[in-house]
Amino acid sequence: MLALRRVSALRTPRVARGFMTAPEDPQKLYFTTRDRIHGREILEEYGLVSASAVRSKSVLSDMYVALAGLFGGEAPPYTSLMNEATAEAVHRMQYAAKSLGATAVVNVRFDTNTTMNRLVFGLHCSVVAYGTAVRCRPAVLHHHQAQQPPPLDGSPPKSS
Numbered sequence: 085m086l087a088l089r090r091v092s093a094l095r096t097p098r099v100a101r102g103f104m105t106a107p108e109d110p111q112k113l114y115f116t117t118r119d120r121i122h123g124r125e126i127l128e129e130y131g132l133v134s135a136s137a138v139r140s141k142s143v144l145s146d147m148y149v150a151l152a153g154l155f156g157g158e159a160p161p162y163t164s165l166m167n168e169a170t171a172e173a174v175h176r177m178q179y180a181a182k183s184l185g186a187t188a189v190v191n192v193r194f195d196t197n198t199t200m201n202r203l204v205f206g207l208h209c210s211v212v213a214y215g216t217a218v219r220c221r222p223a224v225l226h227h228h229q230a231q232q233p234p235p236l237d238g239s240p241p242k243s244s
Contacts (some may be wrong), residue, residue, distance in 0.1 A: 113178050114188035115215070121188055131183040134214035135176030139169040146206050150243040165209050170194065173213040186217035 114121050141149075145161040150161065173194070181189050192215035199208045 096157050097164035113181055113186065114220070115174070115178075116188070116190055117156075117192050119191055121190065121220060123225075124188065124220040126188075126190070126218045126220045128219040130181070130186050130217040130219070132214060133177055133180040133184065133189060133217045134188070134212060135180055136175050136210060136212045137169045137176065138210040139172070140206055140208045141176060143167050143206070149207075162207060162209075165207065166196070167184055168211045168222040169211040170213070171194075176214065179215045181217040184217050186219055188218050188220050188243055190218055191213040191216050 087117065114124070120126065139155060141161050149159045149161055177192075192213065195208045195212040195214075199210075201208070
């Protein structure tokens with residue numbers, strides 16, 4: 085059975101910084117956009133987990149970006165806005181996966197949306213992070229199996 089799980093913003097910290105994709109701490113989760121994690125065996129699938137975050141900047145930041153936009157270039161306040169919203173959505177997804185007993189989330193995807201408020205300065209950024217929560221363990225590799233990760237281009241691993 086596929087279950088969709090959302091986590092309230094009230095139950096998670098405001099901004100998650102420095103989340104890890106390959107954790108050293110067993111309490112943290114693995115995240116990958118692939119359907120498997122090299123060196124780990126999936127034991128159980130818990131289903132879809134998703135989380136979202138909607139953020140905006142202060143009016144002063146918006147005014148700064150509007151003025152800087154006259155000359156072109158990057159808008160650092162909005163870059164940090166996107167990064168913060170993404171980190172927060174990932175942290176909430178991690179919380180949702182952990183609450184199911186998962187040790188990893190595979191097939192992670194992101195959906196982003198920005199909305200500009202035309203009545204006053206303001207950009208709102210929303211990020212949805214979703215993937216499949218799974219429980220996994222280190223894979224048992226036989227001595228003849230290569231210890232190298234699979235190639236990124238999707239081709240089969242080269243045998244030694």
